[in-house]
Amino acid sequence: MSGWAALLRAVNVGGNNKLPMAELRALCEGVGLERVQTYIASGNVVFESGRSEAALRKAIEAALLAAYGKPLGVMVRSAAELGEVVANNPWPARPGNRVVAIFVDGPLSVGGIAGQRGETIELGSRHIYVDYHDGMADTRLRIPAAKLGTARNLNTVAKLAAMTAALP
Secondary structure, eight states: OEEEEEEESSOSBTTBSOOOHHHHHHHHHHTTOEEEEEOTTTTEEEEEESSOHHHHHHHHHHHHHHHHSSOOOEEEEEHHHHHHHHHTOSOTTSOTTTEEEEEOSSOOOOTTOBOOSSOEEEEOSSEEEEEOTTOSTTOOOBOGGGTTOEEEEHHHHHHHHHHHHTOO
16 A cells, blocks of 8 residues: 545636535545545545556546546646655745646646746656746746646645655
């Protein structure tokens, strides 16, 4: 059994894709995940499982589709991988709420970026780091590779890393 986190894309953002965390926990328990916990209401769930990443993503996405009638993107990451995202943050001195990791399951690229106005971007292994120097409220930054990904600030990633590491 290993600790994992599932990061749902575009859940409870701007009043869209409402998903109560109690329902998300129950849904995950229903597909056989153990020691399920959620963290803040933005689609973060940690759990224990002996299944592979691909099997976990498939099971969670299928359960979400069955329950809500539309596909919701799910990124699954191990406790070790989340720890690496935090440890390899290229800007550790920057506030964690200004640095974001955009988790992506497809090819990583910084090609086609538009609207960059002072943000700094670095590629990770399966994520893209972005330092929003002045915050995200007024950003115009568009990263095509992130279109199907999901972003979490480094404060959240650090908490999820700690939660998943404590599971097994």
